[in-house]
Amino acid sequence: MVVRLALAADAASIQQLVRAAFVRYVPRIGREPAPMGVDYRVPVAEGRCRVVEHDGRVVGMVQCAARTGYLEVETIAVAEEARGLGVGTELLAYAEEQARELGLPEVRLYTNEAMTENLEYYPRRGFREIERATHHGYRRVFFAKPVG
Template identity: 55%
Template sequence: MDGIEFARATAADVPAIVALVHEAYDPYVARLGVVPAPLTADYAAIVGDGRAAVARRDGCVVGLLVSSMHPGCVEVENIAVAGSERGSGLGTRLLDLADEQARAAGASEVRLYTNAGMTENVAYYPRRGFRETGRRRSDGYDRVFFTRGVAPASD
């Protein structure tokens, strides 16, 4: 295969997750004028709650998906990809993992949001089949909300 392995994150992954999130989001601090929400998250608690999945290459964490279940949908709270993996399709594969989580739970959609100032992300999600559902200020951030339908699991 391509050497990427996906797994539920463990407590031992937390330092690597924090480093990955900083690599992914630190560049936005100056542009946004605020600290992006993923930089303030408690990853030990998120991992402890079972909401984090990691992608590893050669044992190193190179991707992160933080998601939570809600009635009828999976919400992607954070997706991060190491700079060394950008452009490799890993982000798409992490979003596909969210689809798999939704199917397994019998949910019909995946929802997510991004900061309006993260223009790369605002353009990225529609190319991955997401439809913009709104823009509003939430928790002190200007956010753009998206959804994507998930086909039910086939027997």
């Protein structure tokens, strides 16, 4: 597996990956999760996306943005066939490394309350819940992890 900067040529693969990764949550949430509506050409062009390539295919992606005091993981997605291979862990490790390089003390992210798997996944990777709130009609759970 290789984590690399996403290129313009990857945007369509990222879009398909995100849609496939999040479509299972539509019935739980009652509408498409926010990442499904993003035009990934924009964050790719801005250099904010990294992908994981495995056997020549994009099987994971992370979109990050530096904020005041933290690095935000805006979207993270893993292909169904790559789940359990450590792709998500690799992408989160990249985000932590990026935060350290930028001199930011923590990584933050959020998930939808209905994505119950994530509510267990992130704490197992050292994230702690810091807030629950409704934004744009989505019930979100916010997490943070210090990156010493």
